[in-house]
Amino acid sequence: MAPRGADGPPLPGQPAGRAMSTLARWFHRRGWRDLIIATPYAWLILLFLIPFLIVVAMSLATRTPTAPPFGYGGENPVLNFRGYARLFTDTLYIRAFVTSLMNASIATIFCLLLGYPMALGLTRVSKSWRNILLMLVILPFWTSFLLRVYAWMGLMGRNSWFNRMLTDSWNWLVPSDWAITSVPMMNSNFAVILVTVYTYLPFMILPLYASLERLDPQLDEAAMDLGSRPWRVFLDVTLPQSLPGIIAGGMLVFIPAAGELVIPVLVGNPSSPMIGRIISDEFAQARDWPMASTVAVALLVLMVGPTMIYSRYQQKAEGAGSGEEKP
Amino acid sequence: MSGEAEPFIRIENVAKSFGSFQAVKDVNLTVARGEIFSLLGGSGCGKTTLLRMLAGFEDPTAGRIFIDGQDMSGIPPWERPVHMMFQSYAIFPHMSVEKNIAYGLKHERISAADRAARVAEMLDLVQLTPFAKRKPHQISGGQRQRVALARALARQPKLLLLDEPLAALDKKLREHTQFELMSIQARTGVTFIVVTHDQEEAMTLSDRIAVMDRGEVRQVGTPTEIYEYPASRFVAGFIGAISTFPARVIRLTGDLAEVDIPAMDGTFAARATPGLTEGQEITVALRPEKVAIAKTCPDAVNVVEGQVKDLAYFGKDSLYRVTLPGGDLIAVHAVNARRGPDTARPADWDDKVWLSFEPASAIILTD
Known part of the structure; x- marks a missing residue:
């Protein structure tokens, strides 16, 4: 970017040229490195931190019938904590948070239980099979997400072949007193969890696969050689070493699942809304931007908390040994 | 030195094929108790496959392996009285030195105090006591090699298999470790089977050497016999200059x-x-x-x-x-x-x- 020639002596009486060459010299010395380091920070500041601060500011405003529908001061305090107080008093929010966290947790656990064997399987098959299977893991992303949710709605609906098949097999299995006309799947937390697991499974499989793929298969053999049966080998060697993958996959599923809007709106139980639905409704229906912002901030704090704890734990785990003197 | 009187390990007509590739062809060997026996050969000669069959990671396509009189057919690795020191050492990276050494002991019905004593004894044997709490990435390559050795010896195996034990060490450390291995073998009395491609390593370490080529054992003998009385042009050319x-x-x-x-x-x-x-x-x-x-x-x-x-x-x-x-x-x-x-x-x-x-x-x- 800055050619070497720009380092030459600045021409007299040309302050602009001098400034340029000073800049060029600085850039030459350390520009590339600093620029590369600064890029992600600039990105984060511009696209995360500043918008987030705007949301925080908005959460402390007061709702007004103006456009935009919020303001500061008036008969209310300049910084209005009403929203935060409501978070803890209005059961609507508390229940929404509980529902969201429950659904997201259960979905994450099922993603893990389903994804772990798949990821492990991926590491054990031949190279050519592995590429095909990895492709299949990612393939659903090629279809529109909405389309896939609608497909599930079709499957779960009362009159679908899928529902009828389940109903018939249930009726065939149990005494006739317990017979049902259809399986109530739609508009329930079950449906939300099912579709969430389906949607986010690849986000669990890929980081798990990445961490399992790096494991040395000789470690398994070493454990077997030392007397461990295969299940024991898994618990002692594979599982603890894949913990970073489990945590990464867990966060990739849990965080978006907890804030998910589309899935609960389309297949969820309308009487127990999830947090994404609340934020959306507060913004669009109630036009209570400060309250919507408050809920959004609360969700973020709730999500960032575990992440911070995890990174703290990881730092400690890494720092524990390296603090000792080396030979 | 020859194990004719009481063969501790008997390898009988053992062969192993992977698809159409014959890795090991009809090998017969006996190893005496307490011997350091080397399988020497270039890469792809079948020495590692033979070692893995002794450990139980591969099943022979034909033939049988007896260890201490017991037929090993169908016995999984975790039930064999055999431990292996892997070429990569295969130390568990998430466990401390101490925990690595103790790993095999958790399958033995011994008290916690006995277990701790056994680990301490092993740490002492390989001179790693000050490093007990370290994680594998905090110790040197030579120390990792000793952790692998201690871990394999902790359960007092009847037979220790060593896959290229010195290959990953630098020259100076290799010479030192070579003698250390011999002295540890002498103290513990465990039978060693060493796989190596390094003829010098085989010569100094072993009581007897089996020279292998393309899945076959070409000659078995003491280092002197192999060097001074090679049975074929291959063996003569493989060991030393000629x-x-x-x-x-x-x-x-x-x-x-x-x-x-x-x-x-x-x-x-x-x-x-x-x-x-x-x-x-x-x-x-x-x-x-x-x-x-x-x-x-x-x-x-x-x-x-x-x-x-x-x-x-x-x-x-x-x-x-x-x-x-x-x-x-x-x-x-x-x-x-x-x-x-x-x-x-x-x-x-x-x-x-x-x-x-x-x-x-x-x-x-x-x-």
């Missing part, structure tokens, strides 16, 4: 054979081997250190003239490559026993020299 020449047996008198070596343009006396017939086409092999080099014609049975083509001066000794009358080259190794500007080495570039060797030094190979 010069080989096609030859023909002219006459047999007692234990001496008169052989015609066209490369040396003459007939020479060599110690006959059993089963030799007159007129047989053979190979005569000579170790570089068994050939004497001189600038004057020596008074010896076998003398041949030559010219120094190349020489490498190592200080304590020199290696010559001498052109023989037939145009072939022979390697000659001479110790630089005398000191002085002119006498430092017996010959120089392009010098005309006389080479001589004892009849017993000429190795007659028929295979």
Whole structure:
């Protein structure tokens, strides 16, 4: 970017040229490195931190019938904590948070239980099979997400072949007193969890696969050689070493699942809304931007908390040994 | 040293194929209790496959393996009285040194105190006591190798398998560790089977060596037997440096054979081997250190003239490559026993020299 020639002596009486060459010299010395380091920070500041601060500011405003529908001061305090107080008093929010966290947790656990064997399987098959299977893991992303949710709605609906098949097999299995006309799947937390697991499974499989793929298969053999049966080998060697993958996959599923809007709106139980639905409704229906912002901030704090704890734990785990003197 | 009386390990007609590739072909071996036995060969010779069959990671396609009289067929690795030291060491990276060593012990029904005592004993054996709490990435390669050894020895195996135990260490550490391995073996009395591609390592470590090539055992013997009495051209060439020449047996008198070596343009006396017939086409092999080099014609049975083509001066000794009358080259190794500007080495570039060797030094190979 800055050619070497720009380092030459600045021409007299040309302050602009001098400034340029000073800049060029600085850039030459350390520009590339600093620029590369600064890029992600600039990105984060511009696209995360500043918008987030705007949301925080908005959460402390007061709702007004103006456009935009919020303001500061008036008969209310300049910084209005009403929203935060409501978070803890209005059961609507508390229940929404509980529902969201429950659904997201259960979905994450099922993603893990389903994804772990798949990821492990991926590491054990031949190279050519592995590429095909990895492709299949990612393939659903090629279809529109909405389309896939609608497909599930079709499957779960009362009159679908899928529902009828389940109903018939249930009726065939149990005494006739317990017979049902259809399986109530739609508009329930079950449906939300099912579709969430389906949607986010690849986000669990890929980081798990990445961490399992790096494991040395000789470690398994070493454990077997030392007397461990295969299940024991898994618990002692594979599982603890894949913990970073489990945590990464867990966060990739849990965080978006907890804030998910589309899935609960389309297949969820309308009487127990999830947090994404609340934020959306507060913004669009109630036009209570400060309250919507408050809920959004609360969700973020709730999500960032575990992440911070995890990174703290990881730092400690890494720092524990390296603090000792080396030979 | 040979285990004929009471073979601790008996490998009977063992073969192993991977698809159409025969990794191990009909191997028969016995190893005595307390022996250090090496499987020596180049890559792909089947030595590692054989080791993995002993550990139970691979099942033989044919044949059986007995360890201490017990047939190992169908016995999984976790039930075998055999532990392995992997080439990569395969130390559990998420466990401390101590936990690594204790790993095998958790399958034994012993008290926590006994277990701790056993771990302490192992740490002491490999001199790693101060590093007990370290994680594997915080210790050096040589220390990791010792952790792997301690971990494999902690459960007091009947047999320890070592896969290229010294390959990952630098030269200086290798020599030190070699002697340490031997002393640990002597103290524990455990039978060692070592897989190596390094002939020097095999020579110094082992009581006996099996030289393998393309899935077959070519020769089994003590290091001296393998070096001095190789059974085939392959073994002769694999162990140490050697010069080989096609030859023909002219006459047999007692234990001496008169052989015609066209490369040396003459007939020479060599110690006959059993089963030799007159007129047989053979190979005569000579170790570089068994050939004497001189600038004057020596008074010896076998003398041949030559010219120094190349020489490498190592200080304590020199290696010559001498052109023989037939145009072939022979390697000659001479110790630089005398000191002085002119006498430092017996010959120089392009010098005309006389080479001589004892009849017993000429190795007659028929295979």
